[in-house]
Amino acid sequence: MLNGLQFGVMLFLMSAGLTLVFGVMGLINLAHGSLYMIGAFAAAAVAAATGSFVLALMASLAAAALAGALIELTIIRRLYDRDHLDQVLATFALILIFSEGTRWMFGSFPLFLDVPPMLAGPVTLPGGIEYPAYRLSIIVIGLLVAVGMFALINRTRVGIRIRAGEADREMIAALGVDIAKLYTFVFALGAALAGFAGALVGAIQSVQVGMGEPVLILAFVVIVIGGIGSIKGAFVGALLVGITDTMGRFLLPQIFALFLEPSAAVSVGSALASMLIYILMAGVLVFRPRGLYGVA
Amino acid sequence: MTDVVLSTERLFKSFGALKATNDVSLNLRKGEIHALIGPNGAGKSTLIQQITGHLASDSGTVRLMDEDLTGVGPAERARKGLGRTFQISSLAMEHTVLQNAVLGALGQRGNVMSFLKPVMKDDQLVSAAKAALAQVGLAEFAATRTADLSHGQRRQLEVAVALTLKPRAFLMDEPMAGLGLEGAQQMIGLLTELRKEAPILLIEHDMDAVFALADRISVLVYGEVIATGTPEEIKVNPEIRRAYLGDEVPA
Amino acid sequence: MKLRSAALAAAMALAGATAQADVKVGMITTLSGGGAGLGIDVRDGFMLAVKQAGRDDLEVVIEDDQRKPDIAVQLADKMIQSEKVDVLTGIIWSNLAMAVVPAATAQGKFYLSPNAGPSPLAGKGCHPNYFNVAWQNDNLHEAAGAYANDSGLKNSFILAPNYPAGKDALTGYKRFFEGELAGELYTKLGQTDYAAEIAQIRASGADSVYFFLPGGMGISFLKQYAASGVDLPLVGPAFSFDQGILQAVGDAAMGVKNTSQWNKDIDNATNAAFVETFQAEYGRQPSLYASQGFDTANLLISAMGKADVADADAFRAALKAAEFDSVRGDFAFGDNHHPVQNIYVREVIKEGDVYTNKIIATGLTNHADAYAADCKM
């Protein structure tokens, strides 16, 4: 359960940026996974050079935000008025460029990024469960980011503008807000979140080219379940997907073991578990074609 | 009342606390133009959408030739004879004018699922479409791309497409909107002719047009029909003056 | 630097060099995208041996399969139909090998596998022109099972991704392991989060964990396992502990036992020279895959010295004899043209700043594979 929560929180970090970008600019960004990868690589490079995990995290934020701002200024802003097909294609092209470009710079081998010594090892939770300290801190950080995002959207001037931008583009342009700057900011913010997630996750997974795409697809599942454009939906969707996936992997083989022989149960159960979140998503969309918190 | 073509009985629709239509009962008789007027936000478009089936009513029924349309989708309602034109032109912009009209004729004939015969060589459909275009005065623009039509011409095309459906009743949502004086005059002429084919339920803001065309007028305010009557009756109705001009005006 | 000479060879081949080389080799391997590191190592090992041999009657054409089976098939067609190669080699992945090898050998080409060893090609689907210079897929897992017996482990928790190689891996382990299984898990291919699996391991009461999670999956698993506080001994095949990958795992891999048919401390002159020249040539330590590429090339070169490739029977016999100095020491082919070799157990250690392996035991001696009997050849 805790694992599902933690997986969900990681997915949230990834999806928050994606859903924000979609909600405000109406853009589907397949290259979001590449920003995640850039964050992880930047963190790994800085950690290797300085040995500091905090600096590495800062680097991931900065690098991803920078990359985000750069592609927004050069490419993405030409896509806002285009249909989704063009957006899918253009950002698909960006994936190709980023992936191979990263491989060009860093080589084909996975990089090393480790959890900071302070957070290595397990802690004992109330109830006697041992749990890795680092994962616990990911949960905490993720929840903090979630709270921060809510506060940003609902309490600040920028948030008001973002919400206004979702509602009506011309309107806020008429109010004298520099829409182009706002968009660049939002895109860079989304990118920074993705990069940050990449760095956090990179420490417990492998930092390698192509790490972004599986997570990207999961993030899409999350925001579609939650309702595109809704931060709240992304949060609920992420937790739902995280928990479903984790529990499914654990429970399905056991359920099948009740009426199948063990090896068949393991194999059928695992096969079904790997499809589970997609089944969940299809189910949600069949009954709520706009996702859980989507606007009709 | 055998000459009633279309009627609504006690229609309700609310969006949250807002009652968009509130107990609306109306009817449309053979050969007439029945205009629906009212201030902005009175629920006229909501009502049209309920009649065409694009919006589900909370309660109440819509009848076409005495047939209850509750639970019938918009496509079937169109096939059963509701010909509609839209407030904002709703046409296939990349198609030619003729193709749009053929689309209507095709809808009227049914059997869309034909995959091999070239539809633009189907004489029956094309002649029906051309007749409708001629009737609205668009015959010479048949080969023009719809996106290249002027605003007024698009309005005419809307009417032509509705005509190809050979409807039992027309529902027209502000067909004069945005037309110049000349265009409006043309449209008035067209609608006067059309009522012989099927009665028209007309939503219109242009009061001159309404009073020139309508046989009967219903006034919708806050989702409620506050009066129905001939143009003369409506002109002198004190309630309507109040609704339009505010309560402070003495009756 | 090496890349350029390889590209040059490819360019010459494309230009249809008039001086027809005696043996033309087509190498199809993964050079871009995920998993490119393995293909690059095989290529570099192979080309190092080619360079050292200095023969001008050997030409190598190299193409990137992008790890896509259909691209690999297309490249094989190209190599056979356009380039008219005599020998094919280079494929890293079993699924790509299954796509390419049967058709290539059926067309009379030789195929020397520097990495993948899917079981059908060792058993029923074996072919006289197919030689595997690395291992049959099950080998390293079998050795791990044997090693678990030797070290007195009685209750293993085993896991692998849910795909054919994963199932073969666990089958291989179970074939030799005599203890109980505390649990058996198949994870999603490409899965990156193993918290749920680690929780199950913790709860299972096992005394050891055997895992086969190639590539990034293994890195993720090892890091997460180390952080979880579960301290059961881990055993895995060499793939997750190879030179290229080990630096990315870091401390989390320290002390883990893994099985391999090669390590850089195997004591023979060929190996010592290989490790040194590879380091000098490419500026990094050789990996298992590089050693396999190196051996593959040397096998080919040894056969070229004894027979003309145009005489398929003689050339086949020369390959089968395998009279070359392998970096693994003794090396021979079984009847199904798969290696009969020692498989060692290694432990991850740290040399200065670099993580690497040292051999601590021999898992299986002169081991062949379980499918040889099915091979009618």
Add this chain to the structure above:
Amino acid sequence: MTRETWINVAALAVLLGVPLWALMADEPFIITLATRAVIFALAGVGLNLALGTGGLVSLGHAAFFGIGGYAMGILASHAQAYTPIMEAPFLIEGTKSMPVIWLVAMVTSALAALAIGALSLRTSGVYFIMITLAFGQMIYYFAISWPAYGGEDGLSIYKRNEFPGLNTLVPMQFFGLCFAILCLTLLLMNAIHKSSFGLALSAARQNETRVLSVGMKPYHLRLVAFVISGAVTGLAGALFADLNRFVSPTMLSWQMSGEIIIFIIIGGVGRLFGPVIGAMIFILLEHTLGGLSEFWHVYLGALLLGIVLFAKGGVIGALAGREKAHD
């Protein structure tokens, strides 16, 4: 003839001429490449009905491509091993006959398209893109973890399947077969485009309410388009598997779906020959760029980006201009 027609004729001529030249020059591999282009074009032509005419951006068409491939793989592998596919309740044998395989491939992928389409078409826009992606992934993971037919390793067929009167192992004959199928499909698509169904479908893309208010159901139109589209893509999948004599889950991956879309975009969305020209260019690029640099994906990406940003309407759009503007 319009300029677009000339371009189309030229494209077909090149597509047919190159392998003929290769036959003369004894370059059988070029014929194989051309066959690959033809098959990709066919897959693209299938998707183009849904995507171009119907406006349905499906990011899950690899599912049908792969299902077609597996239909071939499963039938042929059973025929090759002389084992029936199932015995109860009735006997189904494998087969090596191409026409039968094609039929099965089309029917199964049409059925899959019917199921996926029926659910997915309840949504629209981005949701539709994503739900088709999700269904595609579902089938992809299923294929990877289902052990009976090879899982991730895929299925190999040792000999190409048979077509009466032809030796399909001769590259030129197999090419001819695929080329004929492509031409027939193009004729069919052209007819569909001009039919009443085509008119209604493309009207539904442009303006859904219009179609509704003339008494047609966009949902039904789209579902039928999706099914036809799936069946054609499935047929292409069966041919592709036969070309490679191999089928694996890679055919089902979302990158494959992306590539099929790329063919259409490069050539021109909604143009009859868009996917044909797109597939030809893609194969050409793959072949030439792949030889130039290990990092050729960067160039492919840049090129794609350029086309999306600056050459709307694809290559045909750039060459022929907007259809009606020059009439």
